[in-house]
Amino acid sequence: MQLVPISVDSIRIAHPLPFPLMDKDGVLIAKRGYVVPSREDLLEYSGRNGGLFIDVADSEAHHKAYVERLQTMVREDKAIGEIASTKLSLSRDVERFEEPPERLDWLDLQFQANALALESQPEYFLQRLDKLSAQLQQNCQDMADGTLFALMYLSASDSRMYSATHGMLVATMCQLAARDVLKWPQHEVDVLCRAALTMNIGMSQVQDQLALQKEPPTAAQRKIIDEHAQRSVHALERLGIDSQDWLDVVRNHHQQIPGPLSTRSPSERMTRLIQRADMFAAKLAPRASRHPIAPASAMQSCYFDENRQVDEAGAALIKAVGVYPPGTFVRLVNDETAVVVRRGANTTMPKAAVLLNRQGMPTVEHTIRDTSQREHRVASSVAYREVRVRLYLNRMLALTLPGAIPVRMAP
Incomplete structure (x- = not known):
């Protein structure tokens, strides 16, 4: 102990x-x-x-x-x-233990994102947002697989603070696609991240309620949902935001306009990327009233546009995070059940840690499988609710690092 x-x-x-x-x-x-x-x-x-x-x-x-x-x-x-x-505080003394408190760092980021919707003072709002955006971007730079794992896992396993987690996941996916695939300039990545984190600020409390609510939205809730993009713009303007690109992206982030990115203005390109990532993340997340769809199915739905053509923004997202992003669950062809811990060279061939053996029993050790190998290929996605294994996020995040060794489960 x-x-x-x-x-x-x-x-x-x-x-x-x-x-x-x-x-x-x-x-x-x-x-x-x-x-x-x-x-x-x-x-x-x-x-x-x-x-x-x-x-x-x-x-x-x-x-x-x-x-x-x-x-x-x-x-x-x-x-x-x-x-x-x-204070949460598994205090600073926890650093002397061999298991670092990454789980607590992600809780802190969740709460920072959640607090943005409650902030009414412009100077504090921008300070909070700059700090959160910078931390997310740094995490994506230093440990992209771990960042994806944490946010995908939190989205699937915990519906509380839904709006905050959703915004962080969309921001992370978008900045990886913009930075690593589309090669957008840094100032556009900065605007993109801030827009993703604030796109739903006009309905964050309603979003959190709906994630836990079994009944359909009430008429009042539906009105807020329908008006939330403009409500978010008004909220940002009251908080002193005057960047036209930022405000335009938030205002239009539900627009569905197919076509290439090259013919669009910077704000229109950012809008399209956020729209595709927002759709993917929303399909992934569980609700009290419905189950999420499999991550691979959600990802593929953003790959094709409204005309059933390959969507440039959706394709960039898939190239950036993979068809099976870190934090999602898969069944391998050898009947093992695993959780993806690192992206692979191919979007369909990630590295995955085994959770259940072929007999469906929890494994003592989370052996890492390279799914590019024929005997360990991914056969299908698995819904989070079907994997009845308790995971400790701080332990699993260690497996997202290059060269990670298998982690033994606690007895």
Whole structure:
């Protein structure tokens, strides 16, 4: 058992604990399901026992509890400063453990993206957006496969903060296609990323509600959906955004105009790329009211335009991220089930880590398969809901790095 420290602020008072709490020596303080009556009691437990600790294997439950706490604060209309100061903290001491807290970094990015829709002060909005955009672009530069894996996995596995995750996924796909395939100048990539992150700012709360709502949209929700592009433009203008290209992309990001990119203005090219990526990501994401479609099917639907011709923007996206992007699940011809961890030289031949063996049993070790080899080719996509294996994102991200070795599953 590996212990990691957690912050008092990350625990919900008067709610059942989703994980056991321990002291620094691993002695149980409170079992799973115990209801901490007050913050004062929690501070007393922490002070008396040298801090609060959990098993690293419970970090997923800790993450979900933290997200629920943030969402409760948003619903209660707490001040932005109070929400932003709430700490997740598997604290800095976690760096001394062999498993880095990448899962927590992605939670932080999710919350940064989510907070954009709540910001009303222009100077703070632009600061938040610049920081988030720069971090996403840096992640794409340093670890493109890991960035895709994290966002694809979060889109498939967690519908909370849907609008934030969706925007980050679209921004990531678009900047990889623009930078690596279409070779657009950096200033266009910057505008593209910011437009993707803010295209739905006029309906982010409704998007989050619909991701969890089993009923069809109400008339009021439908009105917001229909008007969201213009509502987003108005919101951006109120926040001081005056870039005409940026505003035009947000205003027109649902336009479906087929044809080559070369005949379009810069904002029209960016609009088309975002439209195709937005469509793909929306089909991928689960809803309470429906299941997502297979990633390969979603990707292929953006490859052809409205006239059933090859779409230049869609083709660039597929070349950039692959038919089976990192973070998606596949079945191999040898009947193993795996998760894609790295793109391959060919868009249909990625590297994948085995999760289930031929008998459908979880593997002890996540062996990496090169699907360009005949015996390990991809046979089909597999929906996330069909893969009943618990994944730890911080462990899986290690496999997205070149030269990664198989990861042993925790007993």
